[in-house]
Amino acid sequence: MASSDVKPTPCSNLSQKVRIVARIRGFTDQESKSLNGDSARWISVHKHKGDDGSSEKVTIAFENQSASHRDANEMDYCYEQNEDNGLVFSREIKPLISNVFDGQHVTIIAYGARGSGKTYTIQGTEEKPGLAALAIAEVLSMVKDNEKSVAISLYEVIQDHVYDLLDPTHPEVQVLEDAQGRIKLKGLSQAKPIVLSRSICTTNLASRSCQGANRFFTSSMKKTKASVKRVVLSSLPKGKLGSVSASVKKPTSSRPHFSEKNTSHLIKGRKLYDEGNNLSSSMQAESRSNIASVMQSRFLSDIGAPSLPYLQEEETLISDDVSASLPMSEEKPISDAFSAMLPITEETSLVNAVEDTKPIEEKHVSLYSESNQSEVTSNIDENMKALTYLEDGYNKEKENKSLPMNEVTEQNLIVKDKWEVAHCPSGAFSARRSGFKHSLVQDYLKFLNSASKEELKGLRGIGEKRASYILERREESPEPFKDLDDLKDIGLSAKQIKGMMKKVAGDLFS
Numbered sequence: 001m002a003s004s005d006v007k008p009t010p011c012s013n014l015s016q017k018v019r020i021v022a023r024i025r026g027f028t029d030q031e032s033k034s035l036n037g038d039s040a041r042w043i044s045v046h047k048h049k050g051d052d053g054s055s056e057k058v059t060i061a062f063e064n065q066s067a068s069h070r071d072a073n074e075m076d077y078c079y080e081q082n083e084d085n086g087l088v089f090s091r092e093i094k095p096l097i098s099n100v101f102d103g104q105h106v107t108i109i110a111y112g113a114r115g116s117g118k119t120y121t122i123q124g125t126e127e128k129p130g131l132a133a134l135a136i137a138e139v140l141s142m143v144k145d146n147e148k149s150v151a152i153s154l155y156e157v158i159q160d161h162v163y164d165l166l167d168p169t170h171p172e173v174q175v176l177e178d179a180q181g182r183i184k185l186k187g188l189s190q191a192k193p194i195v196l197s198r199s200i201c202t203t204n205l206a207s208r209s210c211q212g213a214n215r216f217f218t219s220s221m222k223k224t225k226a227s228v229k230r231v232v233l234s235s236l237p238k239g240k241l242g243s244v245s246a247s248v249k250k251p252t253s254s255r256p257h258f259s260e261k262n263t264s265h266l267i268k269g270r271k272l273y274d275e276g277n278n279l280s281s282s283m284q285a286e287s288r289s290n291i292a293s294v295m296q297s298r299f300l301s302d303i304g305a306p307s308l309p310y311l312q313e314e315e316t317l318i319s320d321d322v323s324a325s326l327p328m329s330e331e332k333p334i335s336d337a338f339s340a341m342l343p344i345t346e347e348t349s350l351v352n353a354v355e356d357t358k359p360i361e362e363k364h365v366s367l368y369s370e371s372n373q374s375e376v377t378s379n380i381d382e383n384m385k386a387l388t389y390l391e392d393g394y395n396k397e398k399e400n401k402s403l404p405m406n407e408v409t410e411q412n413l414i415v416k417d418k419w420e421v422a423h424c425p426s427g428a429f430s431a432r433r434s435g436f437k438h439s440l441v442q443d444y445l446k447f448l449n450s451a452s453k454e455e456l457k458g459l460r461g462i463g464e465k466r467a468s469y470i471l472e473r474r475e476e477s478p479e480p481f482k483d484l485d486d487l488k489d490i491g492l493s494a495k496q497i498k499g500m501m502k503k504v505a506g507d508l509f510s
């Protein structure tokens, strides 16, 4: 049982770049039953002085651990069962948010075994919003107070690949490094939350955004003039990361955020977390622990690229043959939840912290100021797209509903939860099928972007003439084929593209 004399340490020491806190989740009714009511004394929390003699630390020990192993579970603080998301937020996260507006980067990661409370902590519920929802609400409130504007991106990192979750096709995003060594995710969509007067309870709205608001305005980042080079993500052999990035900038009244022409351009949206959630849930093994840890890493602006701190440079192109499927995690003892909690310094990236372990799942929220990106973003040609949404399940899509910026209301943002759909067999099948389709399309496009003429000619539906067109297009434009619509550049109609993809998929079962 946790000791009650440990008081939370407010997160105010900015010289400490990483703060690691644990959170104890109580037993569920089912777990209590399986323990026959013997749930006491399974964990103990000891308060003591840190190595420097002044800071306070806690050491967490499990009853079945040896004394030597207990020493390893030292961290900055531990929240107990009765301490809610609001308290964790106000103690750990809120003090950092003003730093984001000063150009610093803040990353919050929940790490722990399946069922340990990561989602509860980061996402929360409508009634009890999690850290992400509370952080977004706080950012929006500060934006309003300080007359700034924000844009939000949502992407998922799976092994070496980054996928744009705001774009309904979940395209892979190129990871580039500019001349100053700052990491850029090329083409990553940005949604501009609308601050509603009279983005309405902000907390409520932020919570909905976090859980997958059904309508978004996305702005695609176009060409930048900055010099860039490609980088590759370090492999996270058994984990995945999903990230919400909020960039903050001063409003530029002279330049509208999107062109009027493009606001009626419609693409169909999908719940933010649907596919990722489903995949992670269905593919993870049944390991459980009662601890979720929240790691905060504070990266000062001069460090460079904190929204993806685990990036490593590679001279060659990113390997294209890694599939988007998630690895199976293994049955893990409770203590593994702590084994990755190494201090992160400027020299020690997040991937260093986890690469020797078998992470089960991480949920990751990154807030960063766009002030560090001014050089690049000043050249962005923003292209707004309005997204519609799925109303009943995954297959019934609402089409042709435009959503002009000035008509955004709370009603438009109401979310119909697809969580249950994603967790029932038909929902799982539907999501996996859609993931398969996405992977196939992405791999096909990658092939078109890199294959030789001979290889292209050998692909069904391409032939000599189109192979030449593809090569010409590749020479003419630095932009790779990013979606099937781009194939119109090589003289294929939408119908032909569809037919071609059917053949490609059909070949798999022939």
Ligand SMILES: Nc1ncnc2c1ncn2[C@@H]1O[C@H](COP(=O)(O)OP(=O)(O)OP(=O)(O)O)[C@@H](O)[C@H]1O
Binding pocket: 024, 025, 026, 081, 112, 113, 114, 115, 116, 117, 118, 119, 120, 121, 281, 292, 361
């Ligand atoms: N601090 C908490 N207080 C009360 N209930 C909690 C707490 N943390 C988690 N729970 C409950 O425990 C269950 C598992 O939590 P949650 O889904 O957040 O775990 P998770 O780590 O995200 O799991 P997974 O890895 O499968 O996604 C949920 O029913 C959640 O409501």
